Amino acid sequence: xxxxxxxxxxxxxxxxxxxxxxxxxxxxxxxxxxxxxxxxxxxxxxxxxxxxxxxxxxxxxxxxxxxxxxxxxxxxxxxxxxxxxxxxxxxxxxxxxxxxxxxxxxxxxxxxxxxxxxxxxxxxxxxxxxxxxxxxxxxxxxxxxxxxxxxxxxxxxxxxxxxxxxxxxxxxxxxxxxxxxxxxxxxxxxxxxxxxxxxxxxxxxxxxxxxxxxxxxxxxxxxxxxxxxxxxxxxxxxxxxxxxxxxxxxxxxxxxxxxxxxxxxxxxxxxxxxxxxxxxxxxxxxxxxxxxxxxxxxxxxxxxxxxxxxxxxxxxxxxxxxxxxxxxxxxxxxxxxxxxxxxxxxxxxxxxxxxxxxx
Numbered sequence: 001x002x003x004x005x006x007x008x009x010x011x012x013x014x015x016x017x018x019x020x021x022x023x024x025x026x027x028x029x030x031x032x033x034x035x036x037x038x039x040x041x042x043x044x045x046x047x048x049x050x051x052x053x054x055x056x057x058x059x060x061x062x063x064x065x066x067x068x069x070x071x072x073x074x075x076x077x078x079x080x081x082x083x084x085x086x087x088x089x090x091x092x093x094x095x096x097x098x099x100x101x102x103x104x105x106x107x108x109x110x111x112x113x114x115x116x117x118x119x120x121x122x123x124x125x126x127x128x129x130x131x132x133x134x135x136x137x138x139x140x141x142x143x144x145x146x147x148x149x150x151x152x153x154x155x156x157x158x159x160x161x162x163x164x165x166x167x168x169x170x171x172x173x174x175x176x177x178x179x180x181x182x183x184x185x186x187x188x189x190x191x192x193x194x195x196x197x198x199x200x201x202x203x204x205x206x207x208x209x210x211x212x213x214x215x216x217x218x219x220x221x222x223x224x225x226x227x228x229x230x231x232x233x234x235x236x237x238x239x240x241x242x243x244x245x246x247x248x249x250x251x252x253x254x255x256x257x258x259x260x261x262x263x264x265x266x267x268x269x270x271x272x273x274x275x276x277x278x279x280x281x282x283x284x285x286x287x288x289x290x291x292x293x294x295x296x297x298x299x300x301x302x303x304x305x306x307x308x309x310x311x312x313x314x315x316x317x318x319x320x321x322x323x324x325x326x327x328x329x330x331x332x333x334x335x336x337x338x339x340x341x342x343x344x345x346x347x348x349x350x351x352x353x354x355x356x357x358x359x
Contacts, residue, residue, distance in 0.1 A: 037250020048072035076267015108273035112265035188295035189272030211241035
């Protein structure tokens, strides 16, 4: 809204021309989201506490987590509010890609809210049924995927890291791939959200990385130089990424160990869904497996644990899954697990960025 209100004034006052630049608006979208979190955060935490919206603790989780009982959840509402408001203020709202990501954020946020609400009302760590939740996620992801597939100018070719000339065209199969990426990423982030600040740290790193990818893909000269697909309009997604980074940092202020508030499914599903959508829009779909390597590791640990448990009549690969609990039970302090996962996430992001030249 600020962009649409002030940029037209550049014809009269030249200094308003600064609102033309994506870099300028990205910086202030980040700052705006951060400030919103600092202003609204304390009020929201007190409100959640007064409503006794406490995070149910897993019965089979580490004993150290019993101390977390009574900590409010649904803090992801703060992230969604900050991201959406900041994006609406600073982005060019005529770019439909911005609205697609906002749709995913709100849609997956509603699913997460319903899941959190069910957990609270039943005072159990189990929310709505897995089939119901998955069906709702697929419905939203499928809607976005079909919109992109039929959109003029958007290609169904997939970018393969390290190979600049290998661009397989999946045709209608791209709808299935993009749906899988959006839903898979949402649930991968959700699985990672088990320790104070564990999920939001890599999430911030991932959105910072895709901020660069969005800016590069939306700039025809940079895209040509790096030999990556040019997608007109994706530059505006850098502003949304910046808003998410700012909101993530603001939320981390309250979520860092020991947490004053938990993200809840409302936050993890919306952030994961948005991240998967960004990977598709910037045509860096496969690279998400490297950028979000922590989320991939957490998901694989659960798949292997459950699969081996069923095949081996009760034997386990890890002491507990997701894998961050395995390290806890090995005696690592919670902050040590969190910070080391953050470090790995940053290293993976650097590797992913380097692939833009390793082609």
